[in-house]
Each structure stands twice: as C-alpha cells, then as structure tokens.
Amino acid sequence: MKILKNIPFKLDTEAILKQLHLRNENKQLEKNIRELIKTALSIAKPKALYRISYIENKNENSLYIDGVKFTSRILRINLDKIERVFPYVATCGKELDEISISPDDIMLSYSLDIIKEMILRSAHNYLKDYITKNYKTAQLSQMHPGSLEDWHITQQKKLFSIFGNVEELIGVKLTESFLMTPVKSLSGMFFPTEIKFESCRLCPREVCIRRAAPYEPELVKKYLEKDLK
Numbered sequence: 001m002k003i004l005k006n007i008p009f010k011l012d013t014e015a016i017l018k019q020l021h022l023r024n025e026n027k028q029l030e031k032n033i034r035e036l037i038k039t040a041l042s043i044a045k046p047k048a049l050y051r052i053s054y055i056e057n058k059n060e061n062s063l064y065i066d067g068v069k070f071t072s073r074i075l076r077i078n079l080d081k082i083e084r085v086f087p088y089v090a091t092c093g094k095e096l097d098e099i100s101i102s103p104d105d106i107m108l109s110y111s112l113d114i115i116k117e118m119i120l121r122s123a124h125n126y127l128k129d130y131i132t133k134n135y136k137t138a139q140l141s142q143m144h145p146g147s148l149e150d151w152h153i154t155q156q157k158k159l160f161s162i163f164g165n166v167e168e169l170i171g172v173k174l175t176e177s178f179l180m181t182p183v184k185s186l187s188g189m190f191f192p193t194e195i196k197f198e199s200c201r202l203c204p205r206e207v208c209i210r211r212a213a214p215y216e217p218e219l220v221k222k223y224l225e226k227d228l229k
C-alpha cells in the first residue's frame with residue numbers, strides 16, 4: 001500500500017469567483033471569498049492511498065480482490081480481462097473541515113464547498129497520473145461503490161477493509177450509512193482500459209454536478225445482457 005501526502009494543488013481565484021456568478025456589486029463578499037481561498041491554500045493537505053491488488057475467483061456477478069468478495073455485474077464485466085486493479089481513496093483532507101463558517105453565510109459555505117471539490121479533484125487527478133506513470137498502465141478508468149445501483153454503497157466497507165484503518169492513514173472515515181467524511185473524498189478502483197469507462201453513461205441520476213457523460217440506457221441493457229462486443 002502506498003500513501004501520497006504531499007499532493008500539489010492550485011486554486012484559481014478568478015475561476016472560483018466566476019463559478020459563483022459574483023457580479024461586482026458585493027465587494028465585501030468577494031473580499032471574504034479571496035480570504036477564504038488564501039486560508040484554504042495555507043492549510044489544505046489533500047491525500048490519497050492505493051494498493052496494487054490482484055483479482056481472483058471471477059464468477060457471474062462477483063469477484064475477489066485481495067481476498068475480499070465484491071458483488072457487481074458491471075465491475076465484474078469491466079475487469080473480465082484484467083488481473084490487476086488499484087483500489088484507492090483520495091480526499092481534500094480533513095484540515096479544511098476546521099474552517100468555521102456560520103451556517104447563515106450561505107455564499108461563503110458554498111464557496112468552501114467549491115474549494116474542497118477543486119482540491120479533491122486535484123488529489124484524484126494526481127493519484128491517477130501517479131499510477132499511470134509509475135506502473136506504465138494503459139489509460140485508467142474507475143468505478144466507485146455506490147455510484148451505480150449495481151455496485152451497492154454498502155461495499156464501501158469491503159473496499160476500506162483492503163487498506164486497514166483509513167482514518168488513521170489519511171483521515172477518511174466511513175459513517176454508518178457508508179458515506180465518507182470528509183465529504184469531499186472519493187473511493188474506488190482504477191483499472192486499465194482500452195476504451196474509457198464512464199459510470200455516468202450507466203447512471204440515470206438527473207441532477208449531479210459531477211456528471212461526465214450523458215446517460216445511455218442502451219448501454220445499461222448491454223451490460224445486463226453481457227453483450228458488449
């Protein structure tokens with residue numbers, strides 16, 4: 001298992017202000033957001049961990065990774081011709097949760113949310129590039145437990161069990177409902193693919209800020225029928 005703690009990141013102040021649709025009329029709010037960005041830059045410590053894991057016992061809708069059974073038809077099909085995967089957890093880091101903002105200050109709270117999301121994205125991209133370069137993999141795709149109905153969120157617990165105490169290692173813990181804190185964390189499996197896999201193409205959720213590709217019901221049918229040739 002490898003832990004990455006010194007992950008570089010940048011925050012583009014103008015891009016954040018643009019995303020907030022701030023017009024020049026609220027100078028005080030803009031000043032507060034600029035201060036918030038400075039604070040985030042000085043305290044954030046994004047982190048990630050991953051393992052090189054091997055796949056065994058592939059069955060119809062399940063498989064074992066490092067001896068842990070995962071049940072998902074889509075994961076099983078995606079890993080059909082693969083022997084090695086990279087389970088991982090990446091986070092914006094719990095340090096940012098120490099920034100205290102009044103719940104009444106909706107714009108500032110929303111700004112902090114955007115900042116955390118950007119830092120999480122930096123950590124996730126850094127980890128993906130790190131694995132690609134160091135293990136000379138083909139292009140990596142990823143799946144996350146809970147992002148599709150087919151791979152239930154309860155399997156977060158199994159994923160975390162591969163690493164041991166993730167909270168001690170990088171400060172990410174699972175709640176009783178299998179969500180992560182800090183909320184701006186991502187867990188999943190990277191795997192090499194010739195054709196990039198996007199969970200979003202199989203996901204019917206209508207409102208999602210992270211959607212990366214349109215929903216394709218026909219592709220869902222193909223996965224269920226295992227007719228992907």
Ligand code: SF4
Pocket residue numbers: 147148199200201203204205208209210211212
């Ligand atoms: S649309 Fe959103 S919830 Fe659905 S798979 Fe994509 S990122 Fe996940």
